[in-house]
Amino acid sequence: MKYVLITALFLGSVFSLAAQTTAFIGVNVIPMDRERVMANQTVIIEKGVIKTIGDAGKVKVPKNAVRVDAVGKYLIPGLVDMHTHLLSDSDEYPDYIAPDELRVMVANGVTTVRFMIGTPELLSLRSRSASGEIDAPTLFVASPHLTGREQGNNFVVNTPDEAREAVRKSKAAGYDFIKITTFIKSEAYEAAVEEAAKQKIRVVGHADSRFVGVERAWKAGQQIEHLDGYMELLLKPDAPMKGSVSDLYIYQPDNWKSFDHMDEARIPEIARKTVASNPYVNPTHHFMKNSFGRLRTEDEIRAQPDFRFYPAKVQQGWFDFYKKNKMINTVPLEKRARWIELREKLIKAIHDAGGKIMVGSDTPEFMWLYGFGVHHELVALRESGLSNYAVLAAGTRNGHEYLGSLNVAGTIEKGKRADLVLLNADPLKDINATKDRVGVMLKGKWHTHAELNRWLDEIAPKIASSYIEHKK
Numbered sequence: 001m002k003y004v005l006i007t008a009l010f011l012g013s014v015f016s017l018a019a020q021t022t023a024f025i026g027v028n029v030i031p032m033d034r035e036r037v038m039a040n041q042t043v044i045i046e047k048g049v050i051k052t053i054g055d056a057g058k059v060k061v062p063k064n065a066v067r068v069d070a071v072g073k074y075l076i077p078g079l080v081d082m083h084t085h086l087l088s089d090s091d092e093y094p095d096y097i098a099p100d101e102l103r104v105m106v107a108n109g110v111t112t113v114r115f116m117i118g119t120p121e122l123l124s125l126r127s128r129s130a131s132g133e134i135d136a137p138t139l140f141v142a143s144p145h146l147t148g149r150e151q152g153n154n155f156v157v158n159t160p161d162e163a164r165e166a167v168r169k170s171k172a173a174g175y176d177f178i179k180i181t182t183f184i185k186s187e188a189y190e191a192a193v194e195e196a197a198k199q200k201i202r203v204v205g206h207a208d209s210r211f212v213g214v215e216r217a218w219k220a221g222q223q224i225e226h227l228d229g230y231m232e233l234l235l236k237p238d239a240p241m242k243g244s245v246s247d248l249y250i251y252q253p254d255n256w257k258s259f260d261h262m263d264e265a266r267i268p269e270i271a272r273k274t275v276a277s278n279p280y281v282n283p284t285h286h287f288m289k290n291s292f293g294r295l296r297t298e299d300e301i302r303a304q305p306d307f308r309f310y311p312a313k314v315q316q317g318w319f320d321f322y323k324k325n326k327m328i329n330t331v332p333l334e335k336r337a338r339w340i341e342l343r344e345k346l347i348k349a350i351h352d353a354g355g356k357i358m359v360g361s362d363t364p365e366f367m368w369l370y371g372f373g374v375h376h377e378l379v380a381l382r383e384s385g386l387s388n389y390a391v392l393a394a395g396t397r398n399g400h401e402y403l404g405s406l407n408v409a410g411t412i413e414k415g416k417r418a419d420l421v422l423l424n425a426d427p428l429k430d431i432n433a434t435k436d437r438v439g440v441m442l443k444g445k446w447h448t449h450a451e452l453n454r455w456l457d458e459i460a461p462k463i464a465s466s467y468i469e470h471k472k
Contacts (some may be wrong), residue, residue, distance in 0.1 A: 021046050022418075027070035029053060030428060031412040035389040037428065043075060045418040048241040048444030053414055059242050066446070073216030073438055076392065077410055078111025078137075082282050083360025084223060084370050085117060085311050087463065089153070095121050097466050100459045101370065102129070102136035104309070110370030110438050111419035112399065112409065114140040114360075116225070117153055117203070118175050123210065124228055137371030137444060138419075139238045140177070140403055142204060145193055148183030148211070157184060157334045160191030167195040168268040176240050180205035182247055184212060193220040209246045218277035223402070225360065227283050230346055231339070234262045244413050250292055253436070259338040264345065271349035280356045280402045283347050286373065286380035287362040305368035308460045311467040318367050320386035325450055344384040351386055358402060359395040375435050383430045391431050416442040 022045045042059040044052040052059055059065060065076040086101045087093040098121065105113060115122050122332050124270035129136035146166050147154045167178055178196045180189065180203060189212045207217040207229040214229040231244035239261035241254075243354040249255050272282060290296065298319055301307060306446075307315070322328055351357050359381070361373030369374065374395065379392045400410030409417045420441040427431035439448040 006461055021062050021065040021457040023065040024070040026056045027073050027075045029074045029412055033411050040216055041349040045444050048418055050414055050416050050418050073413045074423045076421050077412055078394045078421055079109045079425055080112040081110050081374050082114045082399045083116050083362050084113050086369050087364055089119055092468050098125055098462050100133045103138055103455050105371040106442050107455050109421040109437055110374055111372055111442055112138045116142050116179055117145050118143050141175055142179040145179040145181040147181045157188045160187055163188040163192035167192050171199040171201050177202050177204045182208045200327040206247055206376050221278050223278050223280050225282050234266055235259050236263045246427040251327045251331045252262045253327050259335050267345055267349045274350050275355045282358045282360040284362040286376040288344050289340050289380055291366040293336045300398045303337055303365055306372045308358045310367055311323050311367050311464045340423040348385040354413045356398045357394045358398050380429050386432050388428045391426055
C-alpha cells in the first residue's frame with residue numbers, strides 16, 4: 001500500500017476511528033516528564049495508545065498509518081480542567097446540549113475534566129465518554145455540594161448525622177469526590193470529613209472563612225479551591241475586621257477595606273502549611289481576577305470568541321449585573337489591584353514551596369465558557385510568576401497526579417492514552433501557544449483544527465438557542 005502524506009489541515013472525520021493508526025511525523029515532543037523538548041520525533045498511535053516515540057529518521061511508520069506532517073509543530077499532553085461545570089447543569093438549559101458542551105472542551109484541547117458539582121446526568125455522561133459513545137473528555141465528577149443552606153443541587157447538612165448521610169449517599173451513587181461549599185457548621189464539616197475517610201473518598205471544595213476556615217481544612221487534608229479563606233489568614237492581629245474577600249463575602253463592599261490591614265510577611269508560612277496539608281491547589285485565578293478584580297468592558301466581552309455561545313437574554317443579564325451590582329461599582333480599583341497582587345504572591349509562594357498548582361476555569365459563569373477558560377487560566381498563572389513549564393504542568397500532569405491517573409495520561413510516554421494536542425508554536429517559550437492548535441487527539445481519535453472549528457460553528461447557535469426562559 002502506497003504511503004499517503006496528508007497534512008493536518010486536510011485530515012477529516014474519516015480518520016476519527018480510535019482503531020486508526022496515526023503517525024505524527026517530525027514533531028517536537030514536550031513529554032512533560034521533565035522540562036525538555038524532544039526534537040524531530042515520530043510518534044505512532046495504535047488503538048488509542050501511544051505505541052512508539054523515536055527519532056523521525058529511524059522510526060518505521062506502518063504502511064496503513066495516517067501520516068500527519070508535524071514538522072516544526074509541538075506535541076503536548078491533553079489539557080486538564082480541574083474545576084468546571086456545564087450550562088446544562090442548571091434548569092435554564094436542556095440536558096440534551098451536554099454532549100455538545102463537552103465537544104466545546106475537546107475543541108479547545110481539553111481531554112480531562114473534573115466537574116465540581118455533580119448530577120446524575122454527569123454520571124451518565126462519564127459512562128458515555130468512557131464507552132466511546134460520545135466525543136468527550138475523560139470525566140471525574142464531584143458530589144452535589146454539601147452546604148448549610150439550600151442553594152440548588154445540594155445536600156443541606158446542618159448536623160453531623162446529615163453530613164455523614166450525605167457522604168454515604170454520594171459514595172453509593174458513584175461520585176468521585178465530596179464537594180464542600182458554604183455555611184457548613186464546623187461540627188458538620190468534621191463529620192463529613194470523618195465519614196469520607198471511612199468511605200475512602202476525598203473531600204474537595206471551599207473553605208468558608210466564617211464557618212470552616214483554612215486551618216480546619218488543612219487539618220482535614222482537604223484540597224481547597226479558589227484560595228478560599230486565604231485572605232483572612234493575611235489579616236494583621238489588630239485589624240478591625242475578621243472577614244476579608246473570600247467566597248460569597250466578595251460581594252460585601254466593606255470586606256474590601258481589609259486590604260488596608262494585610263501582612264504579606266505571613267505568605268511564606270502559609271505556603272509551607274498549605275503544601276504540608278495538601279500540595280494540590282486549584283486557585284481558579286483567572287476567573288477570580290477577571291470577574292471581580294480587573295473588570296471587563298462590554299466591548300471586551302462582546303469581542304470574546306465564546307460570547308456567541310450565550311443567548312442574548314443571558315448576555316444582557318450579565319451586562320446588567322456589571323452595571324448594577326453594588327460591590328462592582330463601589331470598590332476602588334486600588335483595592336482590587338491589591339487583592340490580585342496578594343493572590344498572585346500566594347500562588348507563586350505555594351508553587352515555590354513545592355505545591356502542585358492545578359488549572360481550573362470555574363466556567364461557565366460570568367460569560368467565561370468552558371474550554372476557552374482553560375487557556376485564560378494558563379495565562380493567569382504565568383502572570384502570577386510561574387514559569388511556562390510550571391504552568392504547562394499545572395494544565396497537564398498535575399491534575400492527573402491528583403486524580404490518580406498519571407499512569408495512563410498526563411505525559412507523553414509509550415503505553416499511555418493518546419490524549420494529545422498539536423500546536424503551531426512552542427508553549428515553553430510562550431504559553432499563549434496553547435491557543436494555536438493544529439488539532440486534538442482524543443483517546444486516539446484525531447480531530448483537525450478545521451474539524452474542531454466546524455464543531456464550534458455548529459454548536460454555538462445550538463447552545464444559544466436552547467435557553468429556557470422561566471416565568472417568575
